[in-house]
Amino acid sequence: MTPPRQRRTAGAFGAPRKALARKGAVRRSQAVTTYGVGSLVAFEQESFIVSGLDDADASWPEDETPKVYEHRLARTLRVTHFRLPPGSDERSTDGMRVRRFPLMHNCPGCEKLQPIGRFNPPAGKAVCQDCARDLVPSRFVIACENGHLDDFPYWKWLHRDNRPGGVTGGCGGTLMLRSTGRTASLRSIVVSCTCGTVKEVSMEGAFGRQALRDLSIRCAGRRPWLKDAPVESCTAAPRTLQRGASSVWQPILKSALSIPPWSDGSTDPLAAIWDQLRECETEREISLVLNGKFDGNPPITAARVMELLVAEAQDDPDPESDEAQIPDAPYRVLLRQEYRKLSEGNPEGDRREQFVCEPPEGDHRAHLDRFGLGRPMLVKRLREVRALKGFTRIIQPDAAPDKGGAPLSMAGLKWLPAVEVSGEGVFLRLDKKRLDAWSGGSEVKRRVARMARLHDEALVKSAPKGATPRRSPGTPRMVLLHTLAHVLINEWSLDAGYPAAALRERLYADDTMAGFLIYTATSDSAGSLGGLVAQGEPSVLKDSLLSALRRACWCSADPLCIESGPSGTYGANLSACHSCVMLPETSCEHNNILLDRALLIGSPDNTEVGYFVDLFQS
Structure with a gap:
C-alpha cells in the first residue's frame, strides 16, 4: 500500500510508477474482505485509511489489476465488470493508495496530543521533532x-464545562495525554491542557451511546477516505470506537x-454493451450493435445474444409484484438461478467451462432416503466472484438498507473491486414433502x-434513522438447513482434509x-484438492x-447449551455454541446466527422438533 505522497521518480523494475512510499502489504483477498476502501490499516507504529477509488482508473495498472467478468452479479450490482485489487508481490508497482488517519497523534516522550503536522516530522515519518520519539x-x-x-x-x-452553548474553539493551550498506569481501564488514560482553565479528564465514559451527544458533539459528516470530499450534513449521533475495532469497518459483500x-x-x-443490447428488439438490431462494436467481426452471433437476453429476463420478478419490492429481490434471483443449475447439473465438456456439476454414480436412495435427502450433486469445478459493494460503520451489514452503506468513490464507477476464487463442492437438497410436514409443527x-422476532428487533x-429495516430471514426451513450445513462442515473438516475455515x-x-x-472457494493452498467432492458419494x-x-446430540456445554434460551449475536440462536455448531466467521453466511441444533436432533423436553430424530429412535 502506498500513501499519496510523491517523491523523486524511481526507474527500477517493480518500483511504484509515481514513486510513492510503500507502507506494508496486504493480500488481494484482504483488499475486499478485511482492508478494503475506507478501512483502517495499521503498519508498525503508523495508521492509515485506504483511499477511495476515484483515482483507481489511473493508479491501478491494467496489467496488475485485470478485469473480472461475472455477468449475473454485474447486472445485479449495476456495473459492467469487476477488477482485481493490486497485488503486493515484488513485481507490483503502485498498489493501493492510503492516507494517514487518524491525524491526532501522541508523543510518548513529551506527552503532547495534537495533529501530526504540528510535530513537524520529517517527510513521510511519524516522529516528534522535539523528542525524536515515534x-x-x-x-x-x-x-x-x-x-x-x-x-x-x-x-x-476536555473542555466540556468551558464551552458555553457547545461552542468550538481554541484556548491557546496544548493538549496532553498520559496514562497513569494504575489500571488497564479507560480511567487511567488522562487528557489535560496547558491552558490551565480546565481540570484533567479521563477517557472513562467516552464509549457510551449518548456520551458525545450529551456534550453537544455532533457528526461533522467527514469522509477522509475520499479525496477532496465535501462534508455532508448528518444528524446521526457519533460514537466513540477503538481504532482497531471491527465495527469501524464492515464490508458489504455480494457474491x-x-x-x-x-x-x-x-x-x-x-x-460494456449489454445495456445497448437489452434495448434491441430484433436480431437485426443486435447484429448492428455487435458489428459496430467489433468492426464486423463479433465473437458471438446475434441469435445467441437473443437467447441470452431471453434467459436473462426469465427469472426477473414482475416489477408490480410484492416480491419486486423486497430490497434484496435481485439477489434472490441469483440464488434461484444457481439452485436450478445445481439441481440440474452441468456435465464436463469444454475446458473453458467453469461450472461442472454431476450426480454421483449409482442409486442414492438406498443410502439417503432415511435422511430425507434428495440426490446429491458433486460440483467438481466452480468459480465464485466476491465483490465489495460498500461498507458500514457501527451497524451490521445485514442491517444496512439495500442502497445504503458508505460509498467507495465520489463519482459513480462502472466497476467494483472483486476477487475470483475457484474450488469444488457438494450440493444437498432436502425432500420437500417431508420438510413441509416437519416445518408445519x-x-x-x-x-x-x-429467534426471528429477536433478530427482527x-x-x-x-x-x-429513516431507513426501512430488513426482515429476518429466519424460517424453520432456513434454520434447519443452516444448522445442518454447519454440522457437516465441522464433520468434513475432519474427514476431507480441509480446515473448517477453508469451507463455506x-x-x-x-x-x-x-x-x-x-x-471450497479460497485463494490459498486449500483450494481444490478433490477431497470434498469425494464426501458427496x-x-x-x-x-x-x-x-x-x-x-450434534452432545455438546461439551450440555445441558446448558441444549436447554439454553436466546444466545449469540442479537440473541438469535437457541441450542448453539462454539463447542457444537458455530463456525469460523469466514465459513458462515449469517454471522453465526439463526442456529438451533435442537431442530436436528430434538430437545430434551420435545424430541419431535428434530428433523432427524427418527434416526436415533429404536
Whole structure:
C-alpha cells in the first residue's frame, strides 16, 4: 500500500510508477474482505485509511489489476465488470493508495496530543521533532451509522464545562495525554491542557451511546477516505470506537457463482454493451450493435445474444409484484438461478467451462432416503466472484438498507473491486414433502419465531434513522438447513482434509428452494484438492451425516447449551455454541446466527422438533 505522497521518480523494475512510499502489504483477498476502501490499516507504529477509488482508473495498472467478468452479479450490482485489487508481490508497482488517519497523534516522550503536522516530522515519518520519539496514532476515533469517520474530539471532551452553548474553539493551550498506569481501564488514560482553565479528564465514559451527544458533539459528516470530499450534513449521533475495532469497518459483500450460460467466458467481450443490447428488439438490431462494436467481426452471433437476453429476463420478478419490492429481490434471483443449475447439473465438456456439476454414480436412495435427502450433486469445478459493494460503520451489514452503506468513490464507477476464487463442492437438497410436514409443527414454528422476532428487533434498532429495516430471514426451513450445513462442515473438516475455515456454506432457502452448497472457494493452498467432492458419494455421505448428527446430540456445554434460551449475536440462536455448531466467521453466511441444533436432533423436553430424530429412535 502506498500513501499519496510523491517523491523523486524511481526507474527500477517493480518500483511504484509515481514513486510513492510503500507502507506494508496486504493480500488481494484482504483488499475486499478485511482492508478494503475506507478501512483502517495499521503498519508498525503508523495508521492509515485506504483511499477511495476515484483515482483507481489511473493508479491501478491494467496489467496488475485485470478485469473480472461475472455477468449475473454485474447486472445485479449495476456495473459492467469487476477488477482485481493490486497485488503486493515484488513485481507490483503502485498498489493501493492510503492516507494517514487518524491525524491526532501522541508523543510518548513529551506527552503532547495534537495533529501530526504540528510535530513537524520529517517527510513521510511519524516522529516528534522535539523528542525524536515515534508518534502514536490516536487510539480513539468517532464514527456514525451513516459511515462518516473523524478524529476523536479531545479538545471538546476536555473542555466540556468551558464551552458555553457547545461552542468550538481554541484556548491557546496544548493538549496532553498520559496514562497513569494504575489500571488497564479507560480511567487511567488522562487528557489535560496547558491552558490551565480546565481540570484533567479521563477517557472513562467516552464509549457510551449518548456520551458525545450529551456534550453537544455532533457528526461533522467527514469522509477522509475520499479525496477532496465535501462534508455532508448528518444528524446521526457519533460514537466513540477503538481504532482497531471491527465495527469501524464492515464490508458489504455480494457474491455469485459462475453458471451456464455465462460460465464459459464467451460473453465476456460484451460486458460494456449489454445495456445497448437489452434495448434491441430484433436480431437485426443486435447484429448492428455487435458489428459496430467489433468492426464486423463479433465473437458471438446475434441469435445467441437473443437467447441470452431471453434467459436473462426469465427469472426477473414482475416489477408490480410484492416480491419486486423486497430490497434484496435481485439477489434472490441469483440464488434461484444457481439452485436450478445445481439441481440440474452441468456435465464436463469444454475446458473453458467453469461450472461442472454431476450426480454421483449409482442409486442414492438406498443410502439417503432415511435422511430425507434428495440426490446429491458433486460440483467438481466452480468459480465464485466476491465483490465489495460498500461498507458500514457501527451497524451490521445485514442491517444496512439495500442502497445504503458508505460509498467507495465520489463519482459513480462502472466497476467494483472483486476477487475470483475457484474450488469444488457438494450440493444437498432436502425432500420437500417431508420438510413441509416437519416445518408445519407448532413447536418448530414457536422455536423459530422466537429467534426471528429477536433478530427482527435487533435489525430495527440498528437500522439507520429513516431507513426501512430488513426482515429476518429466519424460517424453520432456513434454520434447519443452516444448522445442518454447519454440522457437516465441522464433520468434513475432519474427514476431507480441509480446515473448517477453508469451507463455506451457500444457503438456498425460501418457498421454492431447500438446499445448500458446501464448497471450497479460497485463494490459498486449500483450494481444490478433490477431497470434498469425494464426501458427496452416497455411501460416504451416509456415514458423514450419521457421524455429524451423533456429534450434534452432545455438546461439551450440555445441558446448558441444549436447554439454553436466546444466545449469540442479537440473541438469535437457541441450542448453539462454539463447542457444537458455530463456525469460523469466514465459513458462515449469517454471522453465526439463526442456529438451533435442537431442530436436528430434538430437545430434551420435545424430541419431535428434530428433523432427524427418527434416526436415533429404536
